[in-house]
Amino acid sequence: MQRSDLPVYIQVRDQLWLWISEHRLGGQERLPAERELASRFNTTRVTVRQALGQLEAEGKIFRSNRRGWYVTPERLEYDPSRDIGFYNTVSEQGYTPSTETLSKELTEMPSWLAEISGLPEGTPVYHVLRRRSIDSRCVLVEHNYINPVNCPGLLSQDTDHSIWELLRETYNLHPSKRQIEIYPQALTGIEAEALGVNPGSAGLYMQRLTLDTDANFLEFDREYWVHDALKVSVQADQ
Amino acid sequence: MQRSDLPVYIQVRDQLWLWISEHRLGGQERLPAERELASRFNTTRVTVRQALGQLEAEGKIFRSNRRGWYVTPERLEYDPSRDIGFYNTVSEQGYTPSTETLSKELTEMPSWLAEISGLPEGTPVYHVLRRRSIDSRCVLVEHNYINPVNCPGLLSQDTDHSIWELLRETYNLHPSKRQIEIYPQALTGIEAEALGVNPGSAGLYMQRLTLDTDANFLEFDREYWVHDALKVSVQADQ
DNA sequence: AAATCAATCTGGTATATACCAGATATTAAG
DNA sequence: CTTAATATCTGGTATATACCAGATTGATTT
Numbered sequence: 001m002q003r004s005d006l007p008v009y010i011q012v013r014d015q016l017w018l019w020i021s022e023h024r025l026g027g028q029e030r031l032p033a034e035r036e037l038a039s040r041f042n043t044t045r046v047t048v049r050q051a052l053g054q055l056e057a058e059g060k061i062f063r064s065n066r067r068g069w070y071v072t073p074e075r076l077e078y079d080p081s082r083d084i085g086f087y088n089t090v091s092e093q094g095y096t097p098s099t100e101t102l103s104k105e106l107t108e109m110p111s112w113l114a115e116i117s118g119l120p121e122g123t124p125v126y127h128v129l130r131r132r133s134i135d136s137r138c139v140l141v142e143h144n145y146i147n148p149v150n151c152p153g154l155l156s157q158d159t160d161h162s163i164w165e166l167l168r169e170t171y172n173l174h175p176s177k178r179q180i181e182i183y184p185q186a187l188t189g190i191e192a193e194a195l196g197v198n199p200g201s202a203g204l205y206m207q208r209l210t211l212d213t214d215a216n217f218l219e220f221d222r223e224y225w226v227h228d229a230l231k232v233s234v235q236a237d238q
Numbered sequence: 239m240q241r242s243d244l245p246v247y248i249q250v251r252d253q254l255w256l257w258i259s260e261h262r263l264g265g266q267e268r269l270p271a272e273r274e275l276a277s278r279f280n281t282t283r284v285t286v287r288q289a290l291g292q293l294e295a296e297g298k299i300f301r302s303n304r305r306g307w308y309v310t311p312e313r314l315e316y317d318p319s320r321d322i323g324f325y326n327t328v329s330e331q332g333y334t335p336s337t338e339t340l341s342k343e344l345t346e347m348p349s350w351l352a353e354i355s356g357l358p359e360g361t362p363v364y365h366v367l368r369r370r371s372i373d374s375r376c377v378l379v380e381h382n383y384i385n386p387v388n389c390p391g392l393l394s395q396d397t398d399h400s401i402w403e404l405l406r407e408t409y410n411l412h413p414s415k416r417q418i419e420i421y422p423q424a425l426t427g428i429e430a431e432a433l434g435v436n437p438g439s440a441g442l443y444m445q446r447l448t449l450d451t452d453a454n455f456l457e458f459d460r461e462y463w464v465h466d467a468l469k470v471s472v473q474a475d476q
Numbered sequence: 477a478a479a480t481c482a483a484t485c486t487g488g489t490a491t492a493t494a495c496c497a498g499a500t501a502t503t504a505a506g
Numbered sequence: 507c508t509t510a511a512t513a514t515c516t517g518g519t520a521t522a523t524a525c526c527a528g529a530t531t532g533a534t535t536t
Contacts, residue, residue, distance in 0.1 A: 007488085007489060007490090008489075008490070009489075009490085010437065033515075033516060033517080034516080034517065035516085035517095043490085043491085044490075044491055044492065044493095045517095046489095046490075046491075046492090047489080047490065047491080049517090049518095050489085054424070054437070054438040057424035057438045057439070057440060058423075058424040058426065058438070059422070059423065059424070063517075064499095064517095065498075065516095065517075065518090066497070066498045066499055066500095066515095066516055066517045066518075067499060067500085067516065067517080068515095068516065068517075069517090075421060081472070081474035176475065177473075177474075177475050178473070178474040178475070179471070179472075179473055179474075180470075180471070180472045180473075180474060181469055181470065181471050181472075182420060182469075182471075182472070183442070183468065183469040183470060184297070184422050184440060184442050184465040184466070185296070185297065186292070186295035186296040186297070188296065198518080199248065199292070200291065200295045201295070202295060202440050203422075204421070204422050227422040227440075228422070230421065231419055231420075231421040232418075232419065232420040232421060233417070233418070233419050233420075234417075234418045234419075234420070234472060234474070235415075235416070235417055235418075236319035236415075236416040236417075236418060236472070236474065237414065237415050237416070245518085245520090246519075246520070247520085271485075271486060271487080272486080272487065273485095273486085273487095281520085281521085282522065282523090283487095284519095284520075284521075284522090285520060285521080287487090287488095288519085288520090301487075302487095302529095303486095303487075303488090303528075303529085304485095304486055304487045304488075304527075304528045304530095305486065305487080305528090305529060305530085306485095306486065306487075306529095307487090436488080
């Protein structure tokens with residue numbers, strides 16, 4: 001290529017996005033292979049991959065390991081300050097949620113969580129690890145750390161739906177105070193592996209500490225999202 | 239390289255980070271040049287850049303256009319639901335904030351903002367564009383759209399500090415309701431240029447709608463952050 | 477001492493090529 | 507028809523190399 005003064009990969013990025021728009025490719029539809037694009041734009045795979053990386057960073061396309069590139073669906077609107085949960089949020093917006101519980105166990109509170117929760121290290125705590133998908137696309141791995149004091153036998157329940165619904169309806173627990181942290185964080189190690197993305201992929205980290213009305217520890221939550229799957233939306237009244 | 243079964247760029251990533259840690263390189267300290275690293279790790283610049291890209295994605299290092307790679311300082315803790323503002327937040331955490339007002343003008347409300355604010359299109363509105371830095375590193379460009387009804391003459395004030403402090407102390411305005419949206423968003427076009435980063439760099443987008451006690455439009459804010467500079471921390475009581 | 481110019485250092489972009497490994501489709505065997 | 511082996515398609519990783527453009531440094535001139 002190289003006609004205008006813009007870098008080739010920028011031109012490819014824009015023309016490719018134009019092509020996608022013109023062909024009205026929608027959520028989860030596949031793009032032509034990299035080699036095909038390289039010959040179509042008369043450049044090399046390296047440069048094409050640079051262009052694809054741009055669209056990926058913009059959240060417009062995503063890759064599925066060694067299968068190809070796909071158009072990213074609309075972002076999910078998600079309010080972490082409410083407790084309607086992933087399952088209901090996804091359903092309400094017309095998508096199909098699914099959850100796999102990768103592990104659940106009763107364990108001892110590690111020191112970092114002890115510091116956060118205010119409970120002594122070694123206190124029993126439920127730990128649930130789940131992978132969640134929207135329309136079959138893995139978007140999130142989530143660690144739940146739950147205080148077992150108020151919800152004995154939680155682990156024998158079905159954890160493939162909303163844990164908060166369980167806590168609310170079965171155990172009559174109600175959150176009062178939350179402290180939420182959110183920041184961009186690359187997905188590496190087990191999170192990247194669980195989500196089936198390349199190590200170093202852009203992600204969003206979100207953690208949530210929930211206390212009851214007496215400021216007792218109810219739950220701590222760590223969520224690792226793929227970067228293009230959600231839009232955090234918080235209502236804050238003062 | 240290539241000794242273990244791990245990809246070379248992963249090994250370089252880890253060894254480089256080890257080297258940085260061992261040499262106690264702190265915030266904003268410079269790394270050796272890419273060519274230097276390539277020869278040190280006995281590989282090519284392309285692979286080194288892949289490793290650097292990993293550490294960049296993890297928020298551990300950042301690049302300054304054609305000057306080199308630097309160690310990322312600690313993230314700023316930032317609560318968008320409070321109105322203490324950027325300037326005070328940065329100062330309180332021991333850093334040096336600075337702001338440049340890139341433009342400020344009285345303009346007419348565009349349609350997208352009319353929809354959000356509930357006011358008719360074309361209504362006069364202040365528009366302030368600012369670039370903000372922490373310890374001389376550009377971390378944020380910010381668009382402020384302010385309802386001039388309650389703060390006439392705002393633009394003749396100094397906008398290099400907290401606008402909210404101005405609104406509060408000079409105009410006695412107090413926010414009541416906020417609606418905040420946050421999501422990862424690549425920096426492109428004018429935002430990338432203003433921040434001096436490459437197009438497609440990872441960023442965090444944050445927008446904030448602020449209303450007064452009568453649900454009247456006070457301010458709308460769009461912030462484009464570099465991805466590694468902040469940790470959003472929100473208190474939510476129910 | 478200050479301003480100007482040139483050399484040099486840095487990351488940014490680009491081509492060409494090769495092989496690997498997982499995913500998928502195809503074919504052959506039971 | 508089901509299963510297993512195989513071929514093929516895909517993106518992932520890696521090397522070698524070249525030139526460009528902005529940033530910095532150092533020398534030269536004024």
